[in-house]
Amino acid sequence: MRAPDFWKRDNAGLVPTLLAPAGWVYGLAGWCRTKLTTAWKAPIPVICIGNLVAGGAGKTPVALDIGSRLKDMGHNPHFLSRGYGGREMGPHRVNPREDSAELVGDEPLLLARKAPTWVSRNRVDGARAALEEGAGVIVMDDGFQNPGLAKDLSIIVVDGGYGFGNGRLIPAGPLREFAGPALARAGALVILGSDVAGVETELGRWSAERPVLRAHVRPVNESAETKERRAIAFSGIGMPEKFAYTLQESGWDVFRTHEFADHHVYSLEEVTRLKNEATRENAVLVTTEKDIVRLPPDRRDGIEVVTIGLRWENETDLDAMLKKFVG
Numbered sequence: 001m002r003a004p005d006f007w008k009r010d011n012a013g014l015v016p017t018l019l020a021p022a023g024w025v026y027g028l029a030g031w032c033r034t035k036l037t038t039a040w041k042a043p044i045p046v047i048c049i050g051n052l053v054a055g056g057a058g059k060t061p062v063a064l065d066i067g068s069r070l071k072d073m074g075h076n077p078h079f080l081s082r083g084y085g086g087r088e089m090g091p092h093r094v095n096p097r098e099d100s101a102e103l104v105g106d107e108p109l110l111l112a113r114k115a116p117t118w119v120s121r122n123r124v125d126g127a128r129a130a131l132e133e134g135a136g137v138i139v140m141d142d143g144f145q146n147p148g149l150a151k152d153l154s155i156i157v158v159d160g161g162y163g164f165g166n167g168r169l170i171p172a173g174p175l176r177e178f179a180g181p182a183l184a185r186a187g188a189l190v191i192l193g194s195d196v197a198g199v200e201t202e203l204g205r206w207s208a209e210r211p212v213l214r215a216h217v218r219p220v221n222e223s224a225e226t227k228e229r230r231a232i233a234f235s236g237i238g239m240p241e242k243f244a245y246t247l248q249e250s251g252w253d254v255f256r257t258h259e260f261a262d263h264h265v266y267s268l269e270e271v272t273r274l275k276n277e278a279t280r281e282n283a284v285l286v287t288t289e290k291d292i293v294r295l296p297p298d299r300r301d302g303i304e305v306v307t308i309g310l311r312w313e314n315e316t317d318l319d320a321m322l323k324k325f326v327g
Helices: 015-036 059-072 106-112 123-132 179-185 199-205 240-249 268-280 315-326
Strands: 046-050 077-081 117-119 137-141 153-159 188-192 212-219 230-235 253-259 284-288 303-306 308-312
Touching: 046 059, 046 315, 059 077, 059 106, 059 137, 059 153, 059 188, 059 212, 059 308, 059 315, 077 106, 077 123, 106 117, 106 137, 117 123, 123 137, 153 179, 188 199, 212 240, 230 240, 230 268, 240 253, 240 303, 268 284
Parallel strands: 046 137, 046 153, 077 117, 077 137, 153 188, 188 212, 230 253, 230 284, 284 303
Antiparallel strands: 212 308
């Protein structure tokens, strides 16, 4: 599913206004669910990396970064994911060598390369399974709106270019819940990229007194030889335009882009067409780690995969916050 354009701004005609009552009902249902659910408290720290809007804000890169930092601090983190896009209900420990994106989802396959990863639609069952396998801390990739598992620290990730969209609730806008109560539950916020959407201004409007961390996405496996050729970029992520922007910002000559819906499963016909186009245009075909795992291994040849990492502006503040909650 692709987010409608009117989610990005609040001057997009009558549609957001007409859908506003449905958004209020959606938000009220979520608020009631949170208030009526008694959360299970795990005996180990639980850190949740979430967001307030539907679609990709960059949660998984932040979760991966935090998992690495926890390991460097001597902890044993386990990732916990719903496994969106996969059919596995869980609890299931992801095997990155044998499991497919169709089974567990694309994001868990990336997480499992870094640390033990569990897929579970029921977050409490997943946390208990991780605990039994020796987890010292649980890092949730998404799940901020899931009230079943208590969080010791919730970090909200916001894309600096998109912000909170038009500020309305689904389906009138991209917000998953009312912003005020949500920000009150957050322990910190991460703004990814330049704050062109005025996120910090919005935070002031909602009186959010939370640490604000800033980070920038950057490729970590850049190849000078590859970047000298023009690229055809394709991606099926929450905000596919961000991938092309990241490539351009780091010096790639992006000749053409192809954007697909988040978690898109590529057909043989689509992959063949992309490869033929790259050959015809004498260009390198480039995609994301999240996209490549959705392709069968025998279709991945000839495709350059760009691995991204984060560059933090206030890294010491992030490390100090993590040490405060996990020791």
